[in-house]
Amino acid sequence: MIAIVDYGVGNIRAFANIYSSLGISFKIASKLSDFDSVTKIILPGVGAFDYAMSRLHLSGLRDKLNELVLERKMPVLGVCVGMQMLARSSEEGTLSGLGWIDGEVKKFDSSLLNQGLNIPHMGWNNIVLSKYNKITKDLETAPRFYFLHSYYFCCSCADDVVAITEYGDKFASVVNSDNVYGIQCHPEKSHNNGITLLKNFWEL
């Protein structure tokens, strides 16, 4: 069963809706006991980094998540700000991140404006696979996903980058280290490719 972490931030229902239509069992998890019999975790996130981190802290689930992810090596997928929370820190805030993947979150450089690119990065963009990973299998060719963000994940270890996206410069749009996965775009709002990716995560 997949736990979709509900800490008051992010689009929980959209994930639930997709898993429900795929016939995959899931649970919206907001308290410790919700994690019994769970085998995978989705960490959604919308909003500012500190806001999301403090909400996660207040939810009382942080220790439980650390235990499941770091000790029991349960697969976890962080989405959007949920992905950024996997990092050690973010330029968007002062709180520290979960530190599950070595990296930090940076703001898009305002020099993008000179190239006619706006911030936030908003809309449909391609992800380009850097290497094979089970989470990105069976996607359409030149797959497009929906992005909505002003900050991006900067991996310390190049090997953790699964896919990149180009917006002025290139940034990591899908990352993976061991049992920890992160995606910057919104698979729950990206039609077929998003559904495929969420299905892949379940099948890991």
Added chain:
Amino acid sequence: MLYPRIIPCLLVKNKGLVKTVKFREPKYVGDPINAVRIFNEKKVDELIVLDIDATEQDREPDYRMIENLAIECRMPLCYGGGIKTFEQASNIFSLGVEKIAVSSSAVNNPQLISQISAQVGSQSMVVVLDVKKSFSGYDIYISNGRKKVNRNLIEFVVELQELGIGELVINSIDIDGVMKGYDLYLVELLRKIVRVPLTIMGGAGSLTDIGALINRFGIIGAAAGSLFVFKGKYKAVLINYPTSREKELLIAENALFL
């Protein structure tokens, strides 16, 4: 690379979908949830839903409806209508909406924008400005086009950007529902100063009109109401949207920068 966005905009009145002409004569065009289901099938880029009664009736946003829309939507959803407080905005985000839009509140309580943007992130903070051509330029209106705002459009847009908006939607009142093309002069004017994603609404009557907008401005949001809810010269109600192939061609023909 990033693609231009082609966005249906749905107007809600008395829980039903309507389409207006120049912000008047709301014509019933169907049920919102049903429309979202069809737009899911058609794989639209994103969706804007505006409740045009909420502010007028001075009532809370219809959370039940918003939740149902958000659950159904397989694409990003932007909701606007009746949002006056941070708590309301926060409630709406928790229902699974990616972006919220304000108009009247942007004029009456600009601090709301900085508050939402600080807590929830500017990427989700959208302002919709309804504008009408005037003798000297363009005037901003609120309350469904009935109340003129005494602000200079350009100055106000600059101020909104400083407050932390993540997207600006410009809606042309004079050509709403007219279906003869966007006001490209207005876009030109705004493009020079807008640093956030810009979405243009009002006037689109064909894919050619959308093509013309993309051709001139590249990565931009092209929103339309009538075009995606009416079909044919008698304007029969029929939810429609270009197929992936049509969209590809439209972008390939016009977006020479890609």
